Amino acid sequence: MRNSAQQGFLDKLAREFVRLPGIGQKTAQRLAFHIMKASKDEALRLAEAIREVKEHVTFCVQCRNIAEGELCGICQDPTRDRTTILVVEEPSTLYAIEQSHSYHGLYHVLMGALSPLDGVGPSDIRARELELRVRGGEIREVIIATNPTIEGEATAIYLMKLLKPHGVRVSRIAYGIPVGVDIEYADEVTLTKAIEGRREL
Amino acid sequence: MALITTPAIVLHCRRWGEADRLVSLYTERMGKVRGIARGARRMKSRFGSSLEPFTVLDVTFFDKGQEAQESLVCISQADIREHFPVLREDLGRMMAAASMVNLVLQITVERDPGPKLFTTLREGLRSLQDGADPSLASVVVQLQVLAHSGFRPQFDHCVVCESVPSESTIRFSPRAGGVVCEPCARRSQAACVMLSPGARAYLVQAKRWLVPRVTRLKASGPIRREVEAVLEAYLREILGRRLPSLGQQDPSWAVDPDRQKDRSSTQVMSPALGG
Numbered sequence A: 001m002r003n004s005a006q007q008g009f010l011d012k013l014a015r016e017f018v019r020l021p022g023i024g025q026k027t028a029q030r031l032a033f034h035i036m037k038a039s040k041d042e043a044l045r046l047a048e049a050i051r052e053v054k055e056h057v058t059f060c061v062q063c064r065n066i067a068e069g070e071l072c073g074i075c076q077d078p079t080r081d082r083t084t085i086l087v088v089e090e091p092s093t094l095y096a097i098e099q100s101h102s103y104h105g106l107y108h109v110l111m112g113a114l115s116p117l118d119g120v121g122p123s124d125i126r127a128r129e130l131e132l133r134v135r136g137g138e139i140r141e142v143i144i145a146t147n148p149t150i151e152g153e154a155t156a157i158y159l160m161k162l163l164k165p166h167g168v169r170v171s172r173i174a175y176g177i178p179v180g181v182d183i184e185y186a187d188e189v190t191l192t193k194a195i196e197g198r199r200e201l
Numbered sequence B: 001m002a003l004i005t006t007p008a009i010v011l012h013c014r015r016w017g018e019a020d021r022l023v024s025l026y027t028e029r030m031g032k033v034r035g036i037a038r039g040a041r042r043m044k045s046r047f048g049s050s051l052e053p054f055t056v057l058d059v060t061f062f063d064k065g066q067e068a069q070e071s072l073v074c075i076s077q078a079d080i081r082e083h084f085p086v087l088r089e090d091l092g093r094m095m096a097a098a099s100m101v102n103l104v105l106q107i108t109v110e111r112d113p114g115p116k117l118f119t120t121l122r123e124g125l126r127s128l129q130d131g132a133d134p135s136l137a138s139v140v141v142q143l144q145v146l147a148h149s150g151f152r153p154q155f156d157h158c159v160v161c162e163s164v165p166s167e168s169t170i171r172f173s174p175r176a177g178g179v180v181c182e183p184c185a186r187r188s189q190a191a192c193v194m195l196s197p198g199a200r201a202y203l204v205q206a207k208r209w210l211v212p213r214v215t216r217l218k219a220s221g222p223i224r225r226e227v228e229a230v231l232e233a234y235l236r237e238i239l240g241r242r243l244p245s246l247g248q249q250d251p252s253w254a255v256d257p258d259r260q261k262d263r264s265s266t267q268v269m270s271p272a273l274g275g
């Protein structure tokens, strides 16, 4: 009797793990066993960390990055270049760009992309908010880093039209051959993009 | 388990799981098929950009067979046959292509081969790449897609009594699926879209012409609007809801805020008002 109750709790934990992205049935069971065998301290630290994230982490009111207050760390950082905004679809893209340490300006997360195929229009993403930030006056360049998908292209074209009249420089990150692969394996759309996006040496 | 290779057009593509894509294809051999492309979102995926909407491919997939109706196939290879760069650069053309592809996506059932429909869609995308008027090309291709999938609208004579309407304004009944003469319209009490003789003549032509010739079809502003209104009302009737991006110039996409308020309305009239 007691044994089956314990298994019930363990199953319940495994079922929660299985709902996480990238976690299969086997991995979920291993994680659940790991938690069971871990010290009480260690296990409760995990529970506490999850609770804290849900209670204190929200989206930045200015750029929609993950934030622990009104503004995110990047928007609050006085050393960042406040004349440049880099536009991404999702906060996860912002994180990838931050890891590269190659950009030092501000961000704007659209929370999605325009999709003529799914009927997602400009009012469904944070385009108007971006226009308002640009109108504020301090911004000199907007770098668009939407995905090279049909949705990302539609979004980039739309933003270009929306922002150009405000007298800012609007650029788009380069798309083409990934670093570390042979050019001969690239498909024709990727190659077209890479040739279009070439630059003088 | 069969391994199938066929020409196909990518209708829709969305994220699936961690790094995969769920792709809807219109294949030449099997009609509409949905499948998973494993790892397609990774930087060095073998699928590259081939699974982007509007691309014409040679695709290879594993099919679990007929009894597994509606089941997903597993896409193992996709080679680009034809791609249309202009459809990624021009919003108006992208929207027109989206309206063609969306109609095929919604009106067809899975695994029902339609080689004519395949050709019509491919020709339609080509015409947009080659500079055809996007809104007219979209209307004509959608009419032909309807015709190839069993929803051919009737413009030649009254769908009820087969008489040729002689009135100066012609009524199109979305419910009846074609034009109706005045007496039949009164009797059926169905809501109708009013058409000028010019718009009706255009619709008759649009159904007959081959898609490549569409590039040469011209229409004045009023005819254009009438034709679009007929198609929109008919699609709303048969699909039961509004398709995304049906209007070529959806006003909510306008950059100028004033134009966003100017939402064009379809003129659907009841027979009592129209007569």
Ligand SMILES: [Zn+2]
Pocket (backbone or CB within 6 Å): A060, A061, A062, A063, A064, A065, A071, A072, A073, A074, A075, A076
């Ligand atoms: Zn911020």
Ligand SMILES: [Zn+2]
Pocket (backbone or CB within 6 Å): B158, B159, B160, B161, B162, B163, B180, B181, B182, B183, B184, B185
């Ligand atoms: Zn009649």
